[in-house]
Amino acid sequence: MIMKGRGRFITLEGGEGVGKSTQIRALAAALRERGLTVVETREPGGSRGAEAIRELLLHSEGDAWSPRAEALLFAAARSDHVSRVITPALEAGQWVLCDRFIDSTRAYQGGGSGLSDEDIMTLHRIGSEALLPDRTLLLRLDVDVAEARRSARTLERADRFEDRQAAFHTKVVAAFDRIAEAEPQRIRRIDADGQPDEVTGRLLAALADLL
Numbered sequence: 001m002i003m004k005g006r007g008r009f010i011t012l013e014g015g016e017g018v019g020k021s022t023q024i025r026a027l028a029a030a031l032r033e034r035g036l037t038v039v040e041t042r043e044p045g046g047s048r049g050a051e052a053i054r055e056l057l058l059h060s061e062g063d064a065w066s067p068r069a070e071a072l073l074f075a076a077a078r079s080d081h082v083s084r085v086i087t088p089a090l091e092a093g094q095w096v097l098c099d100r101f102i103d104s105t106r107a108y109q110g111g112g113s114g115l116s117d118e119d120i121m122t123l124h125r126i127g128s129e130a131l132l133p134d135r136t137l138l139l140r141l142d143v144d145v146a147e148a149r150r151s152a153r154t155l156e157r158a159d160r161f162e163d164r165q166a167a168f169h170t171k172v173v174a175a176f177d178r179i180a181e182a183e184p185q186r187i188r189r190i191d192a193d194g195q196p197d198e199v200t201g202r203l204l205a206a207l208a209d210l211l
């Protein structure tokens with residue numbers, strides 16, 4: 001019997017409104033055209049339990065959670081998502097494309113809210129056996145362009161994170177850059193400006209060695 005290899009785990013990261021959801025869809029379509037089986041998922045959420053935690057995280061009133069409680073909730077949601085969705089798909093030889101993962105916790109709860117990277121990675125080890133993506137694509141976009149894109153989608157509910165001040169988001173973006181600098185093999189920085197299909201082309205180029 002021919003054994004199917006393990007699938008690839010790819011994450012998209014970046015600040016709000018940089019085009020992650022748009023690009024996940026386009027990238028999944030491009031990979032399916034190459035004959036791959038692709039699972040599209042997102043965090044927080046992606047499994048039933050994790051989606052329930054997502055509601056608590058994103059739509060509770062005001063300062064409902066301290067930064068530490070928040071980090072634990074993200075870790076709990078991720079644990080359920082990894083064990084019920086991500087790992088089984090990878091073991092079945094599928095590609096998993098995930099909109100946000102551990103680097104978002106490192107950037108938002110670490111860079112933004114001040115938790116140490118060591119503590120965040122400890123939670124990740126306990127919750128998800130320290131699973132890391134095979135490749136992380138960090139979408140980078142000028143904050144003003146991202147803001148303009150976001151304000152164009154007026155019908156959506158703003159969540160607790162989008163409501164935070166510009167200073168918080170500046171710290172998040174800086175943290176993403178620091179994380180990417182420290183792990184150049186796993187994390188590739190991608191210019192998210194331009195037409196969606198140009199951006200998709202850049203993402204595919206950054207996966208070429210895995211295809």
Ligand SMILES: Nc1ncnc2c1ncn2[C@@H]1O[C@H](COP(=O)(O)OP(=O)(O)O)[C@@H](O)[C@H]1O
Pocket residue numbers: 015016017018019020021022023149150152153192193194195196197199
């Ligand atoms: N390359 C692009 N150029 C212009 N607008 C874009 C581009 N990619 C996405 N958008 C629009 O910007 C908004 C935010 O994109 P989205 O994919 O939801 O970002 P994210 O998931 O990172 O928050 C959406 O309204 C989307 O249609």
Ligand SMILES: Cc1cn([C@H]2C[C@H](O)[C@@H](COP(=O)(O)OP(=O)(O)O)O2)c(=O)[nH]c1=O
Pocket residue numbers: 015016017020043044058074099100101102104105106108109159161162
């Ligand atoms: C996964 C994750 C998300 N977040 C935040 C980032 C986003 O503001 C929010 C997720 O909301 P979402 O609606 O998915 O935002 P976006 O469209 O920008 O991806 O949760 C964290 O703070 N930590 C995390 O670990």
